[in-house]
Amino acid sequence: MKITAIYPGSFDPITNGHADLIQRAAALYDRVIVAIAASSRKSPLFSLDERVALAEQVLSGMGNVEVRGFDTLLADYARECDAQVVLRGLRAVSDFEYEFQLAGMNKRLNPDLETIFLTPAEEYTYISSSLVKEVASLGGDISGFVHTKVRAALSDRLG
Numbered sequence: 578m579k580i581t582a583i584y585p586g587s588f589d590p591i592t593n594g595h596a597d598l599i600q601r602a603a604a605l606y607d608r609v610i611v612a613i614a615a616s617s618r619k620s621p622l623f624s625l626d627e628r629v630a631l632a633e634q635v636l637s638g639m640g641n642v643e644v645r646g647f648d649t650l651l652a653d654y655a656r657e658c659d660a661q662v663v664l665r666g667l668r669a670v671s672d673f674e675y676e677f678q679l680a681g682m683n684k685r686l687n688p689d690l691e692t693i694f695l696t697p698a699e700e701y702t703y704i705s706s707s708l709v710k711e712v713a714s715l716g717g718d719i720s721g722f723v724h725t726k727v728r729a730a731l732s733d734r735l736g
């Protein structure tokens with residue numbers, strides 16, 4: 578049986594930590610869907626279309642990876658995509674409580690869905706999109722944390 582994994586998140590913007598996790602997932606699953614949530618409550622810096630376009634550019638070499646935007650329930654969207662697995666990254670123990678709740682709720686909403694956690698490579702454990710945006714906005718060097726296209730988009734947006 579072919580297995581499709583869905584990797585949801587806000588990706589505002591996609592970081593090297595996300596890309597590392599996606600690359601490893603692409604080696605494990607037949608198909609990986611990077612599902613970018615509208616996440617309007619988080620007031621994203623980039624629009625959904627911009628986040629999708631950036632992720633597509635960063636992940637362009639990965640044949641079995643697709644990038645899609647969605648603004649519905651993840652449990653429903655996974656069903657629509659025929660995904661059997663939800664992937665999430667666990668960077669630290671502090672991620673666990675929220676992730677445990679999310680996995681429980683998704684299981685309740687879509688009992689066919691299994692949540693699988695991957696840990697990031699050690700050098701990416703402290704990266705988050707918010708921290709990258711903050712460092713960029715204060716003129717810090719973010720070249721080790723994001724793709725060059727993302728760095729250019731951030732510098733355009735933040736001036």
Ligand code: COA
Pocket residue numbers: 585586587588589592593594595598614616649650651652666679682683697701704705706707708
């Ligand atoms: N490497 C680097 N950073 C990572 C990472 C990784 N591997 N994995 C997560 N992060 C960071 C993100 O950059 C993000 O940082 P930020 O908060 O500073 O922006 C943070 O960890 C958490 O982000 P993310 O994984 O994008 O989760 P989220 O909380 O923004 O989004 C959704 C969670 C999208 C999965 C959830 O809101 C959802 O499913 N929404 C759809 C609607 C729905 O179904 N809701 C009910 C859910 S039960």
